[in-house]
Amino acid sequence: MTRIALSLLLILALACAGCAGSRSGSRDSAVGGIALMDLKGRQVQLQDFRGKVVLLSFWGSHCDPCHLELPLLQDLWKRHRDRGFELISINVDGTDAESTVRQVVRRYRYTFPVLLDQETEVVSRFNPKLDLPYNVLLDRDGRVVFVHQGYRTGDEAKMEREVLKLLSR
């Protein structure tokens, strides 16, 4: 009973905070202090991309739809990166498959940054259901403005419209 009461108290506190600082009214970055390792072993801070439109794309090496979508997102990134668009892919396979991830990146010739969410902390925050592929689009201030789960033929056109909308702001 105590646990339920405390839980309700916490929900209330969260709700108050949430109402006061809803996503649309937020001034702050959603990426906070998130730092992940890239394939070269370097720590990458997502906050360092502030000022750019950033697409976080969560993927797994066994996820076939991910590998249909990522080459299309890579095209999008190549076409618009000069205007301040950054594609950051986040692999969620876990540590046991890291060597396989490196080969998959080479297999599909991905040239965008690949970060490793080895402890699934980041994917659990943005995408607690672990749906893949899962895309989170951040504006230049690091706020989440669009999310999309799954890949269906043609989804990339919708993503491009959202990216262009943000780039033109």
Add this chain to the structure above:
Amino acid sequence: MISRSTLALVSALLLWPLSARALESTFEITQTLLLDYHVDNSDLTELNDNYADIRNRLNLNLSADDLTLSMRFDTATFIRSPGSAVPPYLDRYGLEKISARYLGKSFQLSLGDFYASFGRGIALRISKVDELGQDMTLLGVKTRVQTDLVRLTALAGLSNPTNNDGVYEKTLADPYDLVTGLQTIWYLPNTTRLWLHGVGIFFDPLDLNDQSHSLPKQAFSAGAGFEAPDLLDWGNLYAEFDWLGKQFESVVSSDEQLDISHGYAVYLGWNLFLHDCSVLVEFKSYDEYDLYTWTSSDGRKHYNERIDYIRPPTLEPLEMEIANNRDVTGAKIRMDWRPGGADTLLFASFAGFVAGDMSAGDRGIYHVRLGAEQNFLRRGRAKLAVGVREEQPDYAGAEYRGLFYVKSSLKIPLGMRHGLDIHGFNWWADHHNALSDAKYLKGEWTLGYSWAPLLGLAVILGYDTELSGSRSLETFYTTQDGKELRQVFLAGSLNINLLNSGLVFRVLAGHIRGGIKCVAGGCRFIPPFSGVRVEAVIRL
């Protein structure tokens, strides 16, 4: 013992200053509602038939600057659940996970539930494993200090699996184990890294788990690793060694003497990147190397389940049924070749192992896989892989398993927003020993249509004739005692994506195949599903 309620209170206090500066915060809600109606799934038991359940998961996330507060509430309500089911289906409402995190550039602190992994998951891997319906965290403290030269991680917490079992829908009690760990990583020139780690697990120190008689009293592991992620831009190298010691209460001596067992694990990974080719070579050698717990059955009110603390690499694809990843030595080589960097990919892999097995002695295993992939029409792709896997005994009369399989997928774009998708696999399997000889089929094929970004439709055909030991695809197999076991499964699904994925509906109706699922040597039997499942996901 730190209770979840205490942590909730501490976190609420942490939240207070965060609320005060609410204009700088972001708040995210993910709400998942699952409604199931189970009809008879023809799996030889009636104790999981003809009932409904409503399961809900509410994830809340509040973040501001480097601070994050996360909570997860789960509920499970059962309607007309089989009264004679043991353990029973229990309604459950409660706080499942809670955490407060500070993620700074050089300092990180997690209080509450957190995941953890050391090396390649050989020393420690506390994580969510969707394939097995498990989501384990540690409930305690994790801290990390990082500079340009060194990273230090220290953690301690009680093991905390999700209490609503994702597969059987029964309630899991906590195993009450205390897990501690320490890791130091040194960053050397050219992004090369070297590390040491140690893990100590104290099983059921408070004597609350009625399954602890089958567990060690404590276990310790220590290991070292090395990684060169960027060897002159043509590859990378990884090496790890771990030792594991487990202390059991002596079964021989009546005093408090402990028996000690030792295990070790070696893992090497080498990626080599040439012009149009990439090669991955992996080696593993595990000897008496496993580390898991059992959740308490608590007077048979709760379902007791094995949960692994480590997930060493298997070197084989996830869909393989690999039950023994604790006593095995061998290697795999996989080569990808994309001629001219064009739309065609050819791949081949070969894996060979010698595995110890308590029932059948040492056995040889080989696994060959060949395949090709072709891109077309920019968004279309065809893929085909075939493989052979055999486990051969080293003496006559012992068990033999043979498997020939095909795995394929075809994605056809139909105009700008429509697509057709066919994918699936088929296994032709042999399994025989001195007492029985079985040849059977397993497979699942999906035909899907999508209309972006709104709609997805699919028809799923599955089959599994392992228990009948025949390759005849009859819908039901009648056992010797006259019960019917379903062997052919047909289902349809509808997926509707509204409000830019802010609202997603999924409906599944029909029969879905179950079977053995194994992840890094930890296996679960997933029961087949028959009925209707409605899922609604709201993201705010």
